[in-house]
Amino acid sequence: AQSVTQPDIHITVSEGASLELRCNYSYGATPYLFWYVQSPGQGLQLLLKYFSGDTLVQGIKGFEAEFKRSQSSFNLRKPSVHWSDAAEYFCAVGAKDQGAQKLVFGQGTRLTINP
C-alpha cells in the first residue's frame, strides 16, 4: 500500500523568498503524484501532477515539482512566493497499476507568508 509523508507541518517564509515543500512517498511501483492546495474554508485545487515523462513538472501559479525516484520524493518549489500563496498544501500518491483508484494524502504543510 502506498503512503505519503510531508515532514514539515508548518513553514513560514517571507514574501518574495523561495519555497520548497517536501514530500516523500512509499510505493513499490511507479506512482502517480499530485500536489493540491487548500485555501481556508475551501476545497482542494490541483497545482500539478506527475504521471510519466519529464521528472520536472510545471503547475499553476508558478509552482513546479521534481520527481526523484531514487529518493522517493516529489518536492514542490516556487522561486518567489506571494502573500496569496498562504494556504495548506497536500501531496498525494496514487497507484499507477490500479488507475490511481485510491489517492493517499500526506498530513499537509501549512504555509504562512510574512510581509
Added chain:
Amino acid sequence: NAGVTQTPKFRVLKTGQSMTLLCAQDMNHEYMYWYRQDPGMGLRLIHYSVGEGTTAKGEVPDGYNVSRLKKQNFLLGLESAAPSQTSVYFCASKWPYTEAFFGQGTRLTVV
C-alpha cells in the same frame, strides 16, 4: 458546469442522530470518494466507489455507510453520530489515471 457539489455545507448533529451527506458530480466520472479532514491528519479516505453500484472501504470506514445508486451521486451516511465524527468531509471524483476533483466540503459538528 458545477463540478462536484456537496450538500449540506454545514450541519450540527446531536450524538446518536443520523444524517446523509450528498455528493453530486456532473463530469460523468467513474470514481467517487469520501474523505474526512482533521487537523494535523490530512485527508483520510472513508469509502470510495469505482462505478455505479459499487463501494469499497477506505482507511477509516467505521461508523459510516455509503451508496452509489446513480453514477453521478455518492451518499455518505452516519447512522448514529458520535463526537469523534466531528470533521470536515470532502467528496471527490475522477476518471481512472487522472487527478481528482474536490467539492467545497461539509463541516459537521456532533455535540
